[in-house]
Amino acid sequence: MKNLLISCFVLLLWAGCNDAARQETAANDPASPGAGQSAVKDDTSQPDVVRVAVNSPEHTTLVAALKAAEYVDALSNAGPFTVFAPINAAFDKLPAGTVESLLKPESKDALRNILEYHVFVGVIKEEQVKDGMTLNQVNLENITLNKQGDKITVNGSNVLGVVKASNGIVYVIDAVLTPPAQ
Amino acid sequence: MNKITTRVSVLLALAGVLACQPKGPASVTTGDAASKVYVAPGQYDEFYNIVSGGFNGQIGVYGIPSGRLFRILPVFSVSPENGYGYSEETKPMLNTSHGFVPWDDLHHIALSTTKGEHDGRWAFANGNNTPRVARVSFESFRTEEILEIPNSGGNHSSPFITENTEYLVAGTRFSIPMANKDVAIDSYKENFKGSISFIKVDQTNGRMNIAFQLRTPGFNYDLSRAGKGVSHGWFFFSCYNTEQAHTLLEVNASQRDKDFIMAINWKKAEEYIAQGKGRVEKAKYAHNVYDEKTHMATTTMKDEVVVLDIKEFPDIAYFIPCPKSPHGCDVDPSGEYIVGSGKLAAMMPVFSFSKLQNAIANKEYDGDFDGIPVIKYEAALHGEVKKPGLGPLHTEFDANGNAYTSFFVSSEIVKWNVKTLEVLDRVPTYYSIGHLSVPGGPTSKPHGKYVIAYNKITKDRYLPTGPELTQSAQLYDISGDKMQLLLDFPTVGEPHYAESIPASLIRDKSRKIYPIEENANPYAAKGEGQARVERKGNEVHVYMTAIRSHLTPDNIEGVNVGDDVYFHVTNLEQDWDVPHGFAIKGALNAEILIMPGETQTLKWKPLQPGVVPFYCTDFCSALHQEMSGYIRVSAAGVKTPLKFSTGTPE
Numbered sequence: 007m008k009n010l011l012i013s014c015f016v017l018l019l020w021a022g023c024n025d026a027a028r029q030e031t032a033a034n035d036p037a038s039p040g041a042g043q044s045a046v047k048d049d050t051s052q053p054d055v056v057r058v059a060v061n062s063p064e065h066t067t068l069v070a071a072l073k074a075a076e077y078v079d080a081l082s083n084a085g086p087f088t089v090f091a092p093i094n095a096a097f098d099k100l101p102a103g104t105v106e107s108l109l110k111p112e113s114k115d116a117l118r119n120i121l122e123y124h125v126f127v128g129v130i131k132e133e134q135v136k137d138g139m140t141l142n143q144v145n146l147e148n149i150t151l152n153k154q155g156d157k158i159t160v161n162g163s164n165v166l167g168v169v170k171a172s173n174g175i176v177y178v179i180d181a182v183l184t185p186p187a188q
Numbered sequence: 189m190n191k192i193t194t195r196v197s198v199l200l201a202l203a204g205v206l207a208c209q210p211k212g213p214a215s216v217t218t219g220d221a222a223s224k225v226y227v228a229p230g231q232y233d234e235f236y237n238i239v240s241g242g243f244n245g246q247i248g249v250y251g252i253p254s255g256r257l258f259r260i261l262p263v264f265s266v267s268p269e270n271g272y273g274y275s276e277e278t279k280p281m282l283n284t285s286h287g288f289v290p291w292d293d294l295h296h297i298a299l300s301t302t303k304g305e306h307d308g309r310w311a312f313a314n315g316n317n318t319p320r321v322a323r324v325s326f327e328s329f330r331t332e333e334i335l336e337i338p339n340s341g342g343n344h345s346s347p348f349i350t351e352n353t354e355y356l357v358a359g360t361r362f363s364i365p366m367a368n369k370d371v372a373i374d375s376y377k378e379n380f381k382g383s384i385s386f387i388k389v390d391q392t393n394g395r396m397n398i399a400f401q402l403r404t405p406g407f408n409y410d411l412s413r414a415g416k417g418v419s420h421g422w423f424f425f426s427c428y429n430t431e432q433a434h435t436l437l438e439v440n441a442s443q444r445d446k447d448f449i450m451a452i453n454w455k456k457a458e459e460y461i462a463q464g465k466g467r468v469e470k471a472k473y474a475h476n477v478y479d480e481k482t483h484m485a486t487t488t489m490k491d492e493v494v495v496l497d498i499k500e501f502p503d504i505a506y507f508i509p510c511p512k513s514p515h516g517c518d519v520d521p522s523g524e525y526i527v528g529s530g531k532l533a534a535m536m537p538v539f540s541f542s543k544l545q546n547a548i549a550n551k552e553y554d555g556d557f558d559g560i561p562v563i564k565y566e567a568a569l570h571g572e573v574k575k576p577g578l579g580p581l582h583t584e585f586d587a588n589g590n591a592y593t594s595f596f597v598s599s600e601i602v603k604w605n606v607k608t609l610e611v612l613d614r615v616p617t618y619y620s621i622g623h624l625s626v627p628g629g630p631t632s633k634p635h636g637k638y639v640i641a642y643n644k645i646t647k648d649r650y651l652p653t654g655p656e657l658t659q660s661a662q663l664y665d666i667s668g669d670k671m672q673l674l675l676d677f678p679t680v681g682e683p684h685y686a687e688s689i690p691a692s693l694i695r696d697k698s699r700k701i702y703p704i705e706e707n708a709n710p711y712a713a714k715g716e717g718q719a720r721v722e723r724k725g726n727e728v729h730v731y732m733t734a735i736r737s738h739l740t741p742d743n744i745e746g747v748n749v750g751d752d753v754y755f756h757v758t759n760l761e762q763d764w765d766v767p768h769g770f771a772i773k774g775a776l777n778a779e780i781l782i783m784p785g786e787t788q789t790l791k792w793k794p795l796q797p798g799v800v801p802f803y804c805t806d807f808c809s810a811l812h813q814e815m816s817g818y819i820r821v822s823a824a825g826v827k828t829p830l831k832f833s834t835g836t837p838e
Contacts, residue, residue: 039673043599043619046647080578080598083620084645086438115575127532127579127597128438142445142512144534144578 042079052172055089056081059176067097067105074109075118081125085173088126088141090149090160092182100182119145123185129175132158132168147185224665225675227254232695235627235688237640238297238311239661241681245292247313247324248680252627252638252688253663255677263322263331264292264315271780272331276754276789277709278478280485284318284336285472293317295684296347296411300394304351304416304521304632308693310394312347312356319343321358321387323394325480327699332478335396338471338493339366339383345412347387351420351632355399355454358385359409359425366403367469376434380406384425385493386454395477398490400461402452402504403497405558406432408441409450410515411582416632417523419541421455424526426510426517430557442532446509446565448557449517449528451544457496457504465501466494481708483786499559506548507557508539509565516582520591520606521632525570527591527606529580536580536593538609540570571609576602581622582685584629586636586666592629594621594641601641601664603671615671617662619645626666627688635690639664639671642683649676659683700764702785709787711756716740721832728753730832734768734782735760736809738834739802742817746830749794749823755802758787769805772819779805794821 044056056078059065068091072078081087097105108117122145130141130151137153149161158165163181170176227233233251241248245265249258266273266282273282273290282288292315300309311324319340323333337343341362349356363380365371371379382404387396408429415422427448433440460466471493478485498505508528516529526539546552547567554562579597586592591606599620603613621641628635641664646657658678665672704714713719713731719740722729728751733740739757747753757770759782771779772792780788794800803816822828 039616040618040649042616043645043647048647079616083597083599118575122534128442130439134436134439142442142532144532146445146511146533146535 042082044078044082046082052170054082054173055085055087055171055176058169058171059089059091062091062178064093064095064178065091067094068092070109071097071105071117071121074111075114075121077118077121081173083173086127086129087171087174088128088130089174089176090124090179090183091176092124092163092179093166096163096179096181119185120182123147123149123183131175145185149183221672221674225253225255225663227251227256232691234691235635235638236691236694237625237686237688238299239642239679239686240294240297240313240684242295242684243293244681245294245315246681247294247297247311248683249329250677250679251691252640253674255661255663255675257680259329260680261324261329261331263313263324264289264294264320264334266290266778268778269781271778271788271790274778274790275780276791277484277787280487281331281334281476281478283474283476283487284320285338285474285489286318289318291317292320294322294681295344297685297687298347298349298356299687299689300353300389301349301631302352304420304523306628306631306633306689306693307353308689308697309353311687312349314343314346314358316342316344316361319358319360321347321356321396323396325394326694327697328480329698330478332480333394333396334474334476335387335398336473336475337385337398338473339364339401339469340385345384345409345425348412348414348423349389350414350423350454351416353389353391355386355388355414356396357412357414357423357425358387359412360384361408361410363406363408367471373434376406377432380432380434382407382409384409384452386457396475398473398493400457400466400494400496402457403495403499404450404505405430405560407448408437411517413517413519413526413630415519415523415541416521419519419523419526421453422541423452423454424517424519425450425452426514426528427507428513428515442513444512446511447513447530448507448562449510449514449526449539450560451506451508451563452498453504457501460496460501460504461494466496468492469495479708480702481706483702483707483709483788502559502561505560506544507560507562508544508568509554509562510537511535516580516593518583518585518591518630521585521587521634523632525606527583527593529583529593531579531581531596533580534575534578536573536576537565538570538573538606539568543570544568573604573609573611576604576611577614582624584624584626584639585634586626586629587634588636592624592626592639592666594624596620596622596644601639601671603666613670615664615673617641617643618649618660618676619643619647623683623685625686625688627690630687635688637665637667638674638688639666640686640688642679642686644682650678700784701762702783704758704760704762704785707758707785707787709756709758711754711789712758712787713740713756714758715760716834719832719834721746721830723830726751728830730755732757732770733760734758734770734804734815736766737804737811737815739770739804739815739817740834741832742834743836744817744832745820745822746828747794747819747821748826748828749797749821751794753792753794753819754789755792756787756789757782759784761785766808767806768808768815770802771805772802773800781806794819797821797823797826 235252237250262272319337341364344361345359388399429441510528552567577595761784
C-alpha cells in the first residue's frame with residue numbers, strides 16, 4: 007500500500023511538471039492569473055524568436071540565459087525584434103566560469119545587459135544590412151554590422167545563418183557580443 | 189496506515205507547490221479579489237470608465253470596478269444600431285472637407301477639467317485618420333460637436349487639454365506638405381511640416397474653434413500633455429522621426445539615439461495672436477454641431493486658420509532631447525515633472541519644469557534644430573528611472589507621488605516614485621499593455637484606487653472566437669504598497685487611452701427625457717393631431733408620432749416608386765427609458781432610435797411597388813408587437829390618392 011501511494015505521488019509530481027498540466031492549473035485556478043506570453047499553447051503559428059532558439063540544439067545556453075534573465079516572456083512579445091543569437095560554442099569560448107557566474111541570481115542585471123545588447127527592436131533583414139551600419143540595441147549601446155558580398159559580421163563575429171520568426175528575425179552568430187564597459 | 193496517508197498527503201501538497209509554481213514574475217491574485225470587483229445587483233459602480241474604441245471610432249462606457257459595459261457611444265463612426273450617421277438629423281456630424289466620412293480611428297480621451305480637476309462637463313476625443321476632434325456631453329452621452337483639423341496628416345497627439353479646458357490640442361502624427369502641395373515624397377526635409385492646432389473651448393457651451401495653428405518642423409508628433417500647476421501655460425509634445433525619414437520608418441526613424449520632447453509656451457503664443465502677429469492662411473475644414481433643441485446637426489464649412497511659425501517666434505518652442513522615439517509624454521499632478529517614455533529605450537528620463545525654465549533663462553542650449561533651441565539634456569533632467577522595464581509607453585499618477593508606467597515589451601505595469609525615481613513594484617499584464625488609466629491619473633488631483641491596463645495582445649485569455657479576438661483589459665488595486673490584479677474584462681474595438689471619473693460627478697445630471705414642448709425640430713409632430721403626410725414634388729414627408737403602442741399614421745397610401753420618403757418620427761413619450769425605434773423593409777440605410785421627446789428622420793426610397801410594413805424596433809410595451817403599419821407603394825406615374833390614417837374603423 008505504501009509503495010502504491012508513493013508511486014501515485016511520483017506520478018502526480020511528474021504530471022504537475024508537465025506543461026499541459028500547468029496550463030490547466032493556471033486556467034482553472036482562480037488564484038493564479040496565468041503564466042506569461044511564452045506559455046501560450048499554440049502549435050499552429052509560426053515560431054517566435056524564443057521558440058526558434060528553444061527548437062535549436064545549438065542554443066541551449068542562450069535559452070538558459072534568457073530564462074535566468076526572465077526575458078523569455080518579453081521576447082515572446084509582438085516585437086518586432088532582431089535577435090543576434092550566439093551558439094553554444096560561442097559561450098564556450100568565454101573564460102571558464104563566466105556563463106555559470108552570469109546565470110547566478112545575483113548577476114541578473116549584468117546578464118540582462120549582455121542579452122539586451124543582442125536585441126534590436128525592429129526587423130533588419132539581411133538585404134537591408136549595409137556595410138558599417140550601426141544599430142542601437144535595447145541596452146542603448148551600438149553594435150556595428152559589416153557586409154562583404156553576402157558575408158555579414160556583427161562587431162566582427164560571423165553570422166552563421168538567418169532564421170525568420172513570427173515576431174522578428176534571428177541572426178545566428180559565432181561569438182557572444184560584449185557590451186562596451188559602462 | 190493513517191500515518192502513512194497523512195505523510196504522503198503532505199508530500200503531495202508540497203510537491204504540488206514546488207512543481208506548479210508559475211514561471212517568471214507572475215503575481216498571484218489573492219482570495220478577496222472577487223469581493224473587490226463585485227457590484228451587487230441594483231448597486232452602482234464607483235467610477236465611469238470612458239474608453240476609446242480605437243478602430244471602431246466609438247467610445248465605450250464601462251463601470252469600475254465591475255468592468256461592466258454600459259454603452260457604446262458613436263462618435264466618428266456610423267451606428268446602424270441607433271441611426272447615428274444614418275438619420276437625416278445626424279448625417280451632418282460626419283461631414284468633412286472630403287465629404288461624408290463614416291469611420292475613424294478614435295485613440296484618446298480627455299475629460300474636461302477646472303483648476304486641473306475633473307469637472308464632469310465633457311469628454312473630448314480625437315479622430316486619428318481623417319483629422320478631427322469631438323466633444324461628447326455628459327448630460328446626454330452623445331456626440332455634440334465634431335471639428336475637422338486642417339493641415340494635419342493624422343490627428344494623434346490629441347485631444348489633450350489645458351487645466352481649465354481653455355484649449356485642447358491637435359498635433360499631426362504625420363508631417364505633410366502644407367496647403368495640399370503636390371511635391372515629391374523624397375523632398376520631405378524641404379517641404380514637409382508639422383502642425384499643432386490649439387482649439388479654444390467656449391466655457392459656456394463647450395463649442396470648439398481653432399484659435400491658432402503652430403507650424404513646426406517636419407517630425408511625427410505622437411502624444412502630448414498640458415502643463416498644470418507650476419507649468420500651467422505650457423504644453424509638451426513627444427516627437428519621433430526627428431530623422432525626417434519618409435520610408436521604412438521601422439529602420440530609418442530609429443537612427444538617432446535621442447528624439448525630442450517639444451515644450452510649447454502657449455501663453456506666449458496666445459499673446460502673439462492677440463497682437464495680430466498670426467498669419468491668416470486658407471484652409472478648408474468642417475465644423476459640425478448637434479443642437480439638443482432642434483435634435484439636428486448642422487455643418488459649417490470654414491475657410492481659414494491663423495498660423496504662427498515657431499521659427500519666427502523664438503520664445504514659443506524648445507526641444508528637450510529624449511531617448512528613443514518617445515511615445516508617452518506625461519506630466520505629474522504637481523506639474524513639475526515631465527516623464528518621457530522612449531518606447532525603444534530601457535530607461536526613462538524625468539524632466540523638471542523648473543530646471544527647464546532655468547535652462548532657458550541661462551540659454552543652456554545644445555545648438556538648435558531648424559532654428560528651435562535644443563535644451564541640454566542634463567540641464568532639464570530631474571533624473572532617469574534606471575532599468576524600469578522594456579518598452580515604456582505611458583504614465584499615470586496617484587495622489588501619493590507615485591507614477592504607474594506601462595511597458596509593452598516586458599508586458600508589465602511598474603510603480604515608481606516620481607521624486608526619488610525608485611522602482612517600488614511591478615506586476616505583469618496579460619499581455620503586452622498599451623495605455624493605462626488611474627482614475628484622475630492625468631489630473632492635478634488623482635482619485636487613485638485602481639489602475640486599468642488596456643492590453644494589446646489577448647491570445648489565450650478568453651474562450652477563443654476565431655482569429656479575431658476581444659481586447660483584454662485588466663483591473664489592479666493600487667490602494668496598498670503592492671499592486672494586486674483583481675479582474676480581466678473584455679473590451680470592444682481596440683482601446684487606446686481611457687479616463688476614469690467618479691460616478692458622483694456625472695450620474696445625477698444624466699438626462700432622462702427631452703421635454704416635448706422644447707422640441708424645435710422643424711419636422712416634429714408634437715401630438716397625434718399634428719401627424720400628417722405631405723408631398724412636395726418627388727419628396728414625401730411623413731410627420732409621424734410614436735407612443736405606446738402605435739405609430740400615427742400607420743396606414744399610408746399615395747407613394748410612388750422613386751419617391752424620396754422621409755419618415756420624421758417624434759417620440760411623444762415623456763417617460764424615462766421608453767425609446768421607440770423605426771425600421772422599414774428594404775431600407776438601404778439603418779433603423780433610427782428616437783428618445784422620449786425627440787424627433788429623428790429616416791429617408792427611404794421605395795424601388796418597387798407593393799405594400800411595405802414598418803414597425804417599432806425597440807421593445808416598448810406589452811403591445812410592442814402591435815406597433816406597426818403599412819405604406820402602399822404604387823408604380824411610377826400611377827396616381828394613387830395621398831391618404832394616411834390610424835385606427836380607421838374596420
